[in-house]
Amino acid sequence: GQNIDQPTEMTATEGAIVQINCTYQTSGFNGLFWYQQHAGEAPTFLSYNVLDGLEEKGRFSSFLSRSKGYSYLLLKELQMKDSASYLCAVRDWDGSNYQLIWGAGTKLIIKP
Amino acid sequence: DGGITQSPKYLFRKEGQNVTLSCEQNLNHDAMYWYRQDPGQGLRLIYYSQIVNDFQKGDIAEGYSVSREKKESFPLTVTSAQKNPTAFYLCASTRLVPPNTEAFFGQGTRLTVV
Numbered sequence: 240g241q242n243i244d245q246p247t248e249m250t251a252t253e254g255a256i257v258q259i260n261c262t263y264q265t266s267g268f269n270g271l272f273w274y275q276q277h278a279g280e281a282p283t284f285l286s287y288n289v290l291d292g293l294e295e296k297g298r299f300s301s302f303l304s305r306s307k308g309y310s311y312l313l314l315k316e317l318q319m320k321d322s323a324s325y326l327c328a329v330r331d332w333d334g335s336n337y338q339l340i341w342g343a344g345t346k347l348i349i350k351p
Numbered sequence: 352d353g354g355i356t357q358s359p360k361y362l363f364r365k366e367g368q369n370v371t372l373s374c375e376q377n378l379n380h381d382a383m384y385w386y387r388q389d390p391g392q393g394l395r396l397i398y399y400s401q402i403v404n405d406f407q408k409g410d411i412a413e414g415y416s417v418s419r420e421k422k423e424s425f426p427l428t429v430t431s432a433q434k435n436p437t438a439f440y441l442c443a444s445t446r447l448v449p450p451n452t453e454a455f456f457g458q459g460t461r462l463t464v465v
Binding site: 270272274279280281282283284287289326328330336337339341342343344346 | 382384391392393394396401407439441445447449452453454455456457458459461
Protein backbone atom coordinates (compact mmCIF):
# COMPACT_ATOMS: atom_id res chain seq x y z
CA GLY A 240 0.00 0.00 0.00
CA GLN A 241 0.90 3.67 0.10
CA ASN A 242 2.34 5.08 3.30
CA ILE A 243 4.40 8.02 4.51
CA ASP A 244 6.00 8.21 7.97
CA GLN A 245 7.38 11.27 9.73
CA PRO A 246 8.15 11.91 13.40
CA THR A 247 5.22 13.56 15.16
CA GLU A 248 7.19 16.25 16.97
CA MET A 249 10.76 17.53 17.26
CA THR A 250 12.40 20.19 19.41
CA ALA A 251 15.49 22.21 18.52
CA THR A 252 17.34 25.29 19.70
CA GLU A 253 17.49 28.64 17.96
CA GLY A 254 20.62 28.86 15.79
CA ALA A 255 21.08 25.10 15.61
CA ILE A 256 20.50 22.57 12.79
CA VAL A 257 17.64 20.07 12.64
CA GLN A 258 16.92 17.17 10.28
CA ILE A 259 13.35 15.99 9.73
CA ASN A 260 13.08 12.52 8.20
CA CYS A 261 10.41 11.10 5.93
CA THR A 262 10.10 7.49 4.76
CA TYR A 263 7.63 6.42 2.13
CA GLN A 264 6.21 3.35 0.43
CA THR A 265 4.50 3.97 -2.92
CA SER A 266 4.14 2.03 -6.14
CA GLY A 267 4.59 4.76 -8.77
CA PHE A 268 6.93 7.36 -7.26
CA ASN A 269 6.97 10.60 -9.22
CA GLY A 270 8.53 13.14 -6.87
CA LEU A 271 8.63 14.23 -3.23
CA PHE A 272 7.65 17.61 -1.79
CA TRP A 273 8.24 19.36 1.52
CA TYR A 274 5.83 21.99 2.82
CA GLN A 275 5.82 24.29 5.83
CA GLN A 276 2.58 24.97 7.67
CA HIS A 277 2.25 27.54 10.45
CA ALA A 278 -0.59 27.02 12.90
CA GLY A 279 -3.94 28.05 11.44
CA GLU A 280 -2.50 28.74 8.00
CA ALA A 281 -2.25 26.92 4.67
CA PRO A 282 0.86 24.90 3.75
CA THR A 283 3.50 26.63 1.67
CA PHE A 284 5.88 24.87 -0.72
CA LEU A 285 9.51 24.49 0.37
CA SER A 286 11.25 22.00 -1.89
CA TYR A 287 10.93 19.26 -4.50
CA ASN A 288 13.09 16.20 -5.20
CA VAL A 289 12.59 13.72 -8.00
CA LEU A 290 16.17 12.49 -8.48
CA ASP A 291 18.50 11.18 -5.80
CA GLY A 292 20.63 13.74 -4.05
CA LEU A 293 20.55 17.03 -2.23
CA GLU A 294 18.66 20.17 -3.23
CA GLU A 295 19.70 23.34 -1.43
CA LYS A 296 17.65 26.51 -1.03
CA GLY A 297 19.16 28.99 1.36
CA ARG A 298 18.85 27.71 4.94
CA PHE A 299 16.74 24.74 3.80
CA SER A 300 18.00 21.60 2.04
CA SER A 301 16.17 18.44 1.05
CA PHE A 302 17.63 15.03 0.29
CA LEU A 303 16.16 12.04 -1.53
CA SER A 304 17.14 8.38 -1.83
CA ARG A 305 14.64 6.58 -4.06
CA SER A 306 16.17 3.15 -3.46
CA LYS A 307 15.67 3.56 0.29
CA GLY A 308 12.30 5.34 0.10
CA TYR A 309 13.79 8.08 2.27
CA SER A 310 14.00 11.84 2.35
CA TYR A 311 15.02 14.45 4.86
CA LEU A 312 14.58 18.19 5.25
CA LEU A 313 17.55 19.97 6.80
CA LEU A 314 17.03 23.36 8.41
CA LYS A 315 20.12 25.37 9.33
CA GLU A 316 20.57 28.45 11.51
CA LEU A 317 17.17 27.91 13.07
CA GLN A 318 15.03 30.95 13.77
CA MET A 319 11.99 31.25 16.02
CA LYS A 320 9.82 31.76 12.92
CA ASP A 321 10.76 28.22 11.80
CA SER A 322 8.42 26.87 14.49
CA ALA A 323 5.79 25.16 12.34
CA SER A 324 4.67 21.80 11.03
CA TYR A 325 6.62 20.31 8.14
CA LEU A 326 4.71 18.07 5.75
CA CYS A 327 6.23 15.48 3.44
CA ALA A 328 4.18 14.57 0.35
CA VAL A 329 4.78 12.09 -2.47
CA ARG A 330 3.43 12.32 -6.00
CA ASP A 331 2.42 8.84 -7.08
CA TRP A 332 1.18 7.46 -10.38
CA ASP A 333 -1.45 4.77 -9.78
CA GLY A 334 -1.76 3.70 -13.41
CA SER A 335 -4.49 6.17 -14.33
CA ASN A 336 -4.12 9.22 -12.11
CA TYR A 337 -1.45 11.18 -10.29
CA GLN A 338 -2.06 11.09 -6.54
CA LEU A 339 -0.59 13.29 -3.82
CA ILE A 340 0.01 11.28 -0.67
CA TRP A 341 0.61 13.26 2.50
CA GLY A 342 2.44 12.47 5.69
CA ALA A 343 0.83 13.55 8.95
CA GLY A 344 3.45 16.26 9.45
CA THR A 345 6.23 16.93 11.96
CA LYS A 346 5.64 19.70 14.48
CA LEU A 347 8.93 21.53 15.03
CA ILE A 348 9.31 23.51 18.25
CA ILE A 349 12.17 26.00 18.41
CA LYS A 350 13.40 27.03 21.84
CA PRO A 351 15.49 30.16 22.53
CA ASP B 352 -0.88 37.81 -9.70
CA GLY B 353 -1.81 34.18 -10.14
CA GLY B 354 -3.14 32.33 -7.17
CA ILE B 355 -5.86 30.29 -5.56
CA THR B 356 -8.62 31.90 -3.55
CA GLN B 357 -10.89 30.32 -0.98
CA SER B 358 -13.85 32.00 0.60
CA PRO B 359 -15.02 32.62 3.17
CA LYS B 360 -12.19 32.41 5.69
CA TYR B 361 -14.56 31.66 8.58
CA LEU B 362 -17.97 30.03 8.26
CA PHE B 363 -20.57 29.11 10.82
CA ARG B 364 -23.29 26.59 10.05
CA LYS B 365 -26.30 25.41 11.95
CA GLU B 366 -26.79 21.69 12.27
CA GLY B 367 -28.88 20.30 9.42
CA GLN B 368 -27.83 22.96 6.92
CA ASN B 369 -25.83 22.50 3.75
CA VAL B 370 -23.00 24.97 3.13
CA THR B 371 -20.80 25.60 0.08
CA LEU B 372 -17.14 26.56 0.21
CA SER B 373 -15.72 28.43 -2.75
CA CYS B 374 -12.37 27.74 -4.45
CA GLU B 375 -11.13 29.62 -7.52
CA GLN B 376 -7.72 29.50 -9.21
CA ASN B 377 -6.24 31.51 -12.06
CA LEU B 378 -3.06 29.43 -12.40
CA ASN B 379 -4.43 27.41 -15.32
CA HIS B 380 -3.93 24.25 -13.28
CA ASP B 381 -5.71 21.10 -14.42
CA ALA B 382 -5.96 19.41 -11.03
CA MET B 383 -7.82 20.68 -7.97
CA TYR B 384 -8.21 19.12 -4.52
CA TRP B 385 -10.17 19.51 -1.31
CA TYR B 386 -8.63 18.51 1.99
CA ARG B 387 -9.88 18.45 5.53
CA GLN B 388 -7.53 19.10 8.45
CA ASP B 389 -8.48 18.50 12.06
CA PRO B 390 -6.44 20.00 14.95
CA GLY B 391 -2.97 18.49 15.17
CA GLN B 392 -3.65 16.19 12.23
CA GLY B 393 -2.45 15.87 8.65
CA LEU B 394 -4.36 16.51 5.43
CA ARG B 395 -7.13 14.11 4.45
CA LEU B 396 -8.36 14.08 0.86
CA ILE B 397 -12.09 14.65 0.34
CA TYR B 398 -12.37 14.96 -3.46
CA TYR B 399 -10.13 15.73 -6.38
CA SER B 400 -10.57 16.61 -10.04
CA GLN B 401 -8.09 16.41 -12.87
CA ILE B 402 -10.33 17.56 -15.70
CA VAL B 403 -13.48 19.63 -16.13
CA ASN B 404 -16.73 17.74 -15.51
CA ASP B 405 -14.91 14.86 -13.82
CA PHE B 406 -13.96 14.25 -10.19
CA GLN B 407 -13.06 11.35 -7.91
CA LYS B 408 -13.74 10.58 -4.28
CA GLY B 409 -10.90 10.77 -1.84
CA ASP B 410 -10.54 9.00 1.48
CA ILE B 411 -13.34 10.81 3.32
CA ALA B 412 -15.92 11.80 0.67
CA GLU B 413 -19.03 10.80 2.64
CA GLY B 414 -21.19 13.80 3.46
CA TYR B 415 -19.50 16.03 0.87
CA SER B 416 -20.18 16.88 -2.78
CA VAL B 417 -18.28 18.81 -5.46
CA SER B 418 -18.63 20.05 -9.02
CA ARG B 419 -16.11 21.05 -11.66
CA GLU B 420 -18.04 22.94 -14.33
CA LYS B 421 -15.14 25.29 -15.08
CA LYS B 422 -11.40 24.72 -14.97
CA GLU B 423 -10.98 27.63 -12.57
CA SER B 424 -13.59 26.62 -10.00
CA PHE B 425 -14.04 23.65 -7.66
CA PRO B 426 -16.69 24.36 -5.00
CA LEU B 427 -17.23 21.99 -2.08
CA THR B 428 -20.62 21.46 -0.45
CA VAL B 429 -20.70 20.17 3.09
CA THR B 430 -24.07 18.47 3.44
CA SER B 431 -26.16 17.75 6.52
CA ALA B 432 -25.10 14.10 6.11
CA GLN B 433 -21.58 14.99 7.28
CA LYS B 434 -21.73 14.11 10.98
CA ASN B 435 -18.77 16.07 12.22
CA PRO B 436 -18.09 18.93 9.80
CA THR B 437 -16.25 21.31 12.13
CA ALA B 438 -12.72 21.47 10.66
CA PHE B 439 -10.24 23.48 8.62
CA TYR B 440 -10.83 22.99 4.87
CA LEU B 441 -8.07 23.53 2.33
CA CYS B 442 -8.35 23.77 -1.43
CA ALA B 443 -5.29 23.15 -3.59
CA SER B 444 -4.39 23.05 -7.28
CA THR B 445 -1.50 21.60 -9.26
CA ARG B 446 -0.19 21.19 -12.76
CA LEU B 447 -0.37 17.59 -13.92
CA VAL B 448 2.60 17.67 -16.29
CA PRO B 449 6.12 18.47 -15.02
CA PRO B 450 7.85 20.72 -14.26
CA ASN B 451 6.51 22.70 -11.32
CA THR B 452 3.90 20.21 -10.11
CA GLU B 453 3.89 21.48 -6.53
CA ALA B 454 0.53 22.16 -4.90
CA PHE B 455 -0.66 25.71 -4.35
CA PHE B 456 -3.10 26.19 -1.49
CA GLY B 457 -5.85 28.66 -0.76
CA GLN B 458 -5.91 30.39 2.64
CA GLY B 459 -8.33 27.82 4.02
CA THR B 460 -11.89 27.97 5.38
CA ARG B 461 -12.51 27.28 9.04
CA LEU B 462 -16.01 25.80 9.35
CA THR B 463 -17.75 25.65 12.70
CA VAL B 464 -21.09 24.00 13.36
CA VAL B 465 -23.13 25.87 15.95
